[in-house]
Amino acid sequence: MTTSPLDRAADSFAVELARHRTGRGLSKKQLATLMGFDPSYVSHVEGRRHRPTEDFARRAEAVLEASGAIWQRFRDYDELRHTRGDRAPHREPPAPGQWLPPGTGLIVEREQATLSYRDETYRCVIRRELYNAGSEPITRYLVRVAVDRYPGDPGRSNRHHREHPLTFAELQLHAHRLDGHEREAMHWRTKHDRDAFKEIWLLFENTGRRFPLYPGDRATIEYAYHVGPDKWGPWFQRAVRVPTRHLAVRLDLPAALDPQVWGAETSLSAEEGPLRTPVARREEDDRIIFDWAVDQPPLNGRYRMQWRFRAQPEGELTETGWLRPSDRMRGLGILQHGADLLRQPTRPFDLPREDRAARDVVDRLTATLFRLDELHPFSKGVGIAAPQLGIGRAAAVIRPPDLSGEPVVLLNPRVVDAAPDTDEQYEGCLSFFDQRGLVPRPLRIDVEHTHIDGSRVITSYEYGMARLVAHEIDHLEGRLYIDRMAPGVPLVPVEEYRHTGQPWRY
Structure with a gap:
């Protein structure tokens, strides 16, 4: 047909x-x-x-x-x-990057987002220049405020914000429509109120009058809010939800804290990667200003600025000062770098005669693994060896990189064969959790180990699991991963490490 x-x-x-x-x-x-x-x-x-x-x-x-x-x-x-044979009506296509989702008719011609840190408080100011390209008047504008105290560790952040929810009282939100030198206050109404997330309608009205944004008109709106460092993690993200022609972001941070800033972007068509244009840095009195901008950002694009204060310890602020990652590990009873036991070979179990002692050690190691889940995301897998809990016996428990299934228990393990092919990946260690190191390891190892009934078996491990198992066997032999690193390769402070929450790649 x-x-x-x-x-x-x-x-x-x-x-x-x-x-x-x-x-x-x-x-x-x-x-x-x-x-x-x-x-x-x-x-x-x-x-x-x-x-x-x-x-x-x-x-x-x-x-x-x-x-x-x-x-x-x-x-x-x-x-x-x-x-159908007649002359077609003339239609001008919208320019690429300026597509208007019908029903809104709204364009953000320019957004300037500024985040400043002063007097131990973050203040966010968003200014948007709007144009109503639709056919209906606009009477309200939706804004979102989201906090994440521990980016990269959603479980911990969720628990923290359940215990310490963000409130409208502390936000001190206020909004205005700007017209030349005039500032018209805008009332606002709550749409969603959650522990770490607020959605708010900014209304083109106040107690005195209404001032809708009519078709063909332009308006500049500005809103500001405050959040304390106990709820705001070291990140600031802008998401493009309305067609936007220009987006600019500024961080205004104290020079005394020696801030370091970097950024990442993602969209529907691309995974997260670094910002395509660099962040500009300049000093201004006792402040350091970081500026970044993009033209015609795609809809649903997300741009995240992150930072750390090098003059301030990385960790959790407590009533007695800053708690470093290694301090959290120490709080779980995990020995830290420098403890003598970490450099001593362990004593094997005589199985099955010492089966009760072996079970007790494995139970302690497994319980510690579960407690670790509350403190840190382990997307690469995680293991712990008996010496790290002050026990000089040859036992280790390992959770695989995909976190599926039961933890692997190794008693009296030793490497009996290894593949000649190796690769280098960054490793961390519960016994000095403030740093990461680039460590070469075989892509496959064969390990002889003992079951609780005294029988001996040989198991082959590959890739990420081979790396985890080799790391824990090193602990049982009195070695640390720094002993495996190439000479001259420096350790990376955890605050500069960029792969937390990401699996190893093979």
């Missing part, structure tokens, strides 16, 4: 849509959610059961960042649909 040009144009649109959706790794349901459509509608459009609409095409173009390809396919279809 011969298809019409209009059918072929609709098919081309569906093919282009599916190509960009799958290229972004999105399911039909995920795309529908981002576009604000019912999932069945996306499925029907791709299946040619529904024809595309302008509303659908604009939203798909905006979400999938198709550089105009989806929009062009819609124009081809739309011109055929309207003409």
